[in-house]
Amino acid sequence: MADTSTSILDRSRTIAGPGYNRWLVPPAALAIHLAIGQAYAFSVFNKPLGSLISGDPAKPDALDWTPTQIGITFSIAIVLLGLSAALFGKWLERVGPRKAMLASALCFGGGFLIGSLGVSLHNIFLLYFGYGFVGGIGLGIGYISPVSTLIKWFPDRKGVATGMAIMGFGGGAMIASPLSVALMTHFKASAPQGVAPTFITLGIIYFIFMQFGVWTIRVPASDWAPAGYVPNAEHSALVTAGNVSADNAIKTPQFWLLWVVLLTNVTAGIGLLETASPLIQDTFSDKAMGAGLGVTAAAAAGFVGLLSLFNLLGRFFWSSASDKLGRKTTYAIYFGLGILLYTLVPTLGHNLQLAFYVIAACVIVSMYGGGFATAPAFLSDLFGKYQVGAIHGRLLTAWSTAGVLGPLIVHQLHDHAKEQGLTGAAAYQNVFYTMAGLLVVGLLADLAITAVKEQYYEKGPVTVEAGGH
Known part of the structure; x- marks a missing residue:
């Protein structure tokens, strides 16, 4: 007998039944892309990360991280986005979007948690590994996980469907930027620039938010087609x-x-x-x-x-x-x-x-x-x-x-x-x-x-x- 905890993530458990409304799928995809779109707001951390020791961006300490060192974090994340999307693409097609979305949420949220440890210990390599490497893998899997599903649901409106999801990646920073600034201000009294607890909070928030996409995503049956659609x-x-x-x-x-x-x-x-x-x-x-x-x-x-x-x-x-x-x-x-x-x-x-x-x-x-x-x-x-x-x-x-x-x-x-x-x-x-x-x-x-x-x-x-x- 298959293990229930595993089977609930299988592709077979996500196949939609007759009469399912395909317009319920884009919000699931949007939940993933709005979360990982945070990457475009990483620059709000540049100055705080560069003043963890000095406490003043205008008067950096010799031990503070330089803008170049901090910028490498984002570059690693983007490189890993492309590489992980390429490496895990066939795996995604095999296991289905639910398992892939959960993997993305674990990596993206976990990347923040590891990154927060790097900030607390002032270890730039832990930040690179957390937000850059692990988080970057979450970005790549999350970016592609809804796309093939949307195309299968909307063969007659492929551009509209993928546009709705990928729009979320572009708009994620509009939520993440003010949220991150507000959290750093809130935590500033308890940690240098408030960065480490902000990373922990964001990791938890995004992991929970992405669960909406994980558990509501559905794939169409193999013989399904929109009414009146001519391939x-x-x-x-x-x-x-x-x-x-x-x-x-x-x-x-x-x-x-x-x-x-x-x-x-x-x-x-x-x-x-x-x-x-x-x-x-x-x-x-x-x-x-x-x-x-x-x-x-x-x-x-x-x-x-x-x-x-x-x-x-x-x-x-x-x-x-x-x-x-x-x-x-x-x-x-x-x-x-x-x-x-x-x-x-x-x-x-x-x-x-x-x-x-x-x-x-x-x-x-x-x-x-x-x-x-x-x-x-x-x-x-x-x-x-x-x-x-x-x-x-x-x-x-x-x-x-x-x-x-x-x-x-x-x-x-x-x-x-x-x-x-x-x-x-x-x-x-x-x-x-x-x-x-x-x-x-x-x-x-x-x-x-x-x-x-x-x-x-x-x-x-x-x-x-x-x-x-």
């Missing part, structure tokens, strides 16, 4: 009539072209997001605008918040639009419009056109978010539903690469510009022109994507619901 009747010639395994998908040129598409889109977007606050303050400083007219630190924080909002909204808007426009056309818009805006932004900065500058940045970031949300639907179009979660996991290694490449390009080009004595908008213009060049590469890769050849299809019938194991 493969979509407008795009790219939509496959077969199913491609994760192992075969990475042998196709289509996978690697889409990998380049995601890499270039994300690298360019991170180039703007990663430097948003100093970028707008330096470009529209008092020196440029006139005494008292420049963008203040508080106004720059508002700009960052606005970008976060458009990152969130873009994930739903663009991925939903892709259901009508087609994925290839939608990415072509990202790149074509992005090239125009990236080359225009330095001119807007030079001419001190603040309003148009902000609008351009918001549109750019909306397409950055949209690129993430459109990718799973594009994968399903190209490779079928069979192992789309595992294929998506492997594609996310492009995000890990971009997470390292984007900031590296920005800092190298900006530092070089400062060495040449450039200031204000001029110090960032080569950053934007370089990103525009990357988008040209992405556009060419997108245009080269064609339908997957039948030689890569699985032979004979496959059980999509069971992951083909």
Whole structure:
């Protein structure tokens, strides 16, 4: 007899019965993504973590962690997000979303607890291992765990479905940022900067919150389809009539072209997001605008918040639009419009056109978010539903690469510009022109994507619901 404690997590226990309302699935997915989206708010810990010994960010002690040391924590988490998504993708397809979501909650919540110990002991390597390594694994498994399930529930609205979930990842920081600041303020009297108890509290809160997704997620029966749905009747010639395994998908040129598409889109977007606050303050400083007219630190924080909002909204808007426009056309818009805006932004900065500058940045970031949300639907179009979660996991290694490449390009080009004595908008213009060049590469890769050849299809019938194991 199977062990009950194990069987309740099995895929077979999550199959929905007749008449189940598929619109109950997106909230379960959203619960996971809103939680792990906390990663985008990690920067609120930068100054507190850098003043655990001194107690004053303005007067750091020699033993305090440097911004570079602290920044490595986030980089590890993002790299592990991509690697774990790639490594555990096939396991997810085999065991089902409930077990994967629980694993994600354990790793993500546990990462905070281990990280809090690193903070208490002032051991940076424990912080790296906790939040970066263990938490990063939770990020990767949690990111992909709802995606293949949503695509199976919404074959007629793949962009809408994945957009709803991945929108949560973009919006998670809007909850996590004020929550983290409030908790650190509350605990400040009992611990250095209040960071360690804040980590413990967040770990517990997020673990409990993610349980809603764990226990409410359902997968459709293998023969289920939406009323009136006609398979493969979509407008795009790219939509496959077969199913491609994760192992075969990475042998196709289509996978690697889409990998380049995601890499270039994300690298360019991170180039703007990663430097948003100093970028707008330096470009529209008092020196440029006139005494008292420049963008203040508080106004720059508002700009960052606005970008976060458009990152969130873009994930739903663009991925939903892709259901009508087609994925290839939608990415072509990202790149074509992005090239125009990236080359225009330095001119807007030079001419001190603040309003148009902000609008351009918001549109750019909306397409950055949209690129993430459109990718799973594009994968399903190209490779079928069979192992789309595992294929998506492997594609996310492009995000890990971009997470390292984007900031590296920005800092190298900006530092070089400062060495040449450039200031204000001029110090960032080569950053934007370089990103525009990357988008040209992405556009060419997108245009080269064609339908997957039948030689890569699985032979004979496959059980999509069971992951083909």
